Amino acid sequence: MQTNKIALIAPNKDFTLRALDLFSEWGEKIHVAVASREDSIAIAQQLSERGADALICYASFNETIKTTVNIxxxxxxxxxxxxxxxxxxxxxxxxxxxxWAGTQQTVGLIGDAIIAEATVVADILGIKTTILSDIRAGELSEFAAVVKEIADIADSQGSEPMSTMNDIPCFPITVGHETVFKSVRQARELILAGRVDRVKLEQFKAVMEFTGEGIVAVDSQRRIAYINHTAEKLLNKSKEQVVGCLAATTFPDVNLDDTLRYGQTRVAEMNDGSDQGFTCRIVPMLISGQTVGAVLTIAEAPFSAKDKDKASRALAESGYRATYNFEDFITANTFMKETLEAAKSYACVDSTILINGDTGTGKEIIAQSIHNYSQRCRGPFVAVNCAALPESLLESELFGYECGAFTGARKNGKKGLFEQADKGTIFLDEIGEVSLGMQARLLRVLQQREIMRVGGDKVIPVDVGIIAATHRNLPDLIEKGVFRRDLYYRLSILQLRLLPLSARPEDIPLLVENIGKKLSAKLFKQSLQFSAGAIEVLRRYQWPGNVRELAGVIERLIILKKDTNVTSDDVKKVLDVSDCQADGVRMVPKGTMEEIEYAIIMQVLKETGSHEQTAKILGISTTTIWRKIKLFQNERNDFNLQQIQ
Ligand SMILES: Nc1ncnc2c1ncn2[C@@H]1O[C@H](COP(=O)(O)OP(=O)(O)OP(=O)(O)O)[C@@H](O)[C@H]1O
Structure with a gap:
C-alpha cells in the first residue's frame, strides 16, 4: 500500500476493473481489492493493518466490515x-x-440495498412495485418488469433490459459514477476528521503523560481503556497488562458502581499490600449528560499503614475523632437525599464547605460524615463551637499562643486547634456568632492556610479541611454589617442546606424507628411500638429542637413507658401538648421570642444548675443555650452571666 490511504473492496472482477478505470481517469491512487462475502472481513482487516486510513466497501459487505476494523x-x-x-x-x-399500463401493472424489486429508496422513487414516478423476495417464479407472469440491484458500476442504468426472468424484462440498478466519486470524497473527509481527532487525542495523551498524578480511564463496560505512565509506575503494571482488562482485577477495592450508574464522584482507598497504599478519586466521564465511563486519579496515600496506626492511636487519645458516617443520617426526604449526595461529592474535593440549618438538624453529623468520606479521614476531626467561648479565649484556642503571651499562659505555649487539626478537618460550628475581629483572622487562615499563634511572630502553615456551620442567615448578617462579605464568599464555596424536621414529616417514622432502636439498646429496654395515631401526633408537631428534640422525646418515652405500645396520648403527654396544640400550636407565655426563650432557659437552668441537663430537657444543644444567652446578653446589658453559673 502506498501513501494513498483509501482502499475499495469490490464484490467482483467487473466492478474492480470499472473502478480502476474510473480512478485512473480521475488520477486517484486508490487501492482496489476483490472480495467475496466470506473473505471480505479478512481482506478489510489486512488492508487496515497495511496502513489504509479508510475503506470504501460494497454496501452489502459494509455492515459486518465496519464493526471489525478501527478505520x-x-x-x-x-x-x-x-x-x-x-x-x-x-x-x-x-x-x-x-x-406501459400505469398502475394497472406491477414492477418487481430485488436487492436489499435498494428496496427502501426504490419504493419511494417508484411512488413518485407512478409505478406500482412489489418486493420480490416473497414471490414464487410462477407468479412472475403478472409483472410488467423486474428491477434488480447488480453489483457493478455503470454510467447510466435501466434503458435496456439486461436479461429476462420467465420472459419478464429484467433491468439492473448499479452504482453510478457520481456515487463512486461521492464515496471517495466522503472517505477523504472521514480521514481528515479522524486526523483532527487523533491530533487532539495525542495532545491530550501528552498532557496525561506529563502530569504527576496516575490516571486511568475505564469504559462503560468497566474495562481499562487508558493508563498513563505515572499510574503504570505507581501500580507497577504495564499498559499491555491492564488495557482491555476488567477494572475490578486491577482495582479490587474500588467500587465503580456509584460513578458509572449514578454519575457520582467518589474517593476510595486502595491497598496494594504495601505499607503506603493509594488514594483514588473516581470521576464520571460524561458525554451529553450520559456517563460513558470513569476516570480514576491515583496518588500515594498521605499516610502509611504505620502512620495510620499511630494516627488512630493518637486520635483515640486526643478525642478528635469523627464517629458519624453518611449512613447514620436517616432521611426519606428527596431534598435531603440530594443534599447527602452533594455532601459526598463535596467530600471528594478540598474546598471550604458551609452547612446551614436550624439547631438539631444534623449539621455535625454531616460535617463528621464528610470528614470520614474524604481523603482526610485518617486525620483528626476537630469541632469548635465558636459561640461557646468568649472572643479572647476563642482566639487562643483556635490559633494557640506562644509562651508568655498573656498572664496565665502555659510556660511552653500551646498549639491551637487549627494546628491540632493538621491533615484533618476543623469544624467551625456557629460561625455566625464570631466577632468581626475574629472573622478577619479566620479569613486569613481560609485564604492562606497559615496561622500565627497569639503573641508569636512565626507563620505556621496548616493543612486542614474547613467545614463551617450556622443556623443563621449569613447574607442577612452581612446586610446588618455584623458578618464580613469576603469571609462569607470564602466560606460558602460549597453550601449545604439542612431542612428543619417540620419540613420533612416523612422522616418522622424512620427516625422514630432508628433512634428508638439505638436508645432502647443503650438503656437496656425493649423497643417501643408506636401506633399510627402516635406517629401522626409526632408528624404534626413543630419540632423547634428538630431531631435532637425528637430523640429526647423518644428517650423519655422509653424510660417512662411501662409497656412497649405507644399511643397518641402517650406522645401528647411527653410533648406536653393538648389535642389542639398537637396540631402544631404550642402554648407559650407572653413576650418577644427572645424574652420567652430566655425566660424558659433561665428557669430550667435554675432548676437543674447544669447546661447539659438544661439542654437535654429543652431538646436543644448546649451550644444553642450559650448562643441564646449570649444574644440576650448583648441586647440587655444588665444581664449577668455569673448569676446562672
Ligand atoms: N437525620 C438524622 N438521622 C439520625 N440522627 C440525627 C439526624 N439528624 C440529627 N440527628 C441526631 O440529632 C442530634 C443533633 O444532631 P447534630 O448535633 O448533628 O445537629 P446540629 O445541627 O449540629 O445541632 P446544633 O446546631 O444545635 O449543634 C444528634 O444526636 C444526631 O445524632
Missing part, C-alpha cells in the same frame, strides 16, 4: 439518483414497447 468505512450503494434513473428508464422502455 472509517464508507458504504458504496446505488444512490437515489441511480435508482431514479433506472426506474425512469424502465417506464420509458415499457411505453416505447407498448407495455
Amino acid at each position: 472509517p468505512t464508507v458504504s458504496l450503494r446505488p444512490s437515489m439518483l441511480d435508482i431514479l434513473r433506472s426506474l425512469q428508464g424502465v417506464k420509458e422502455w415499457l411505453a416505447k414497447n407498448g407495455k
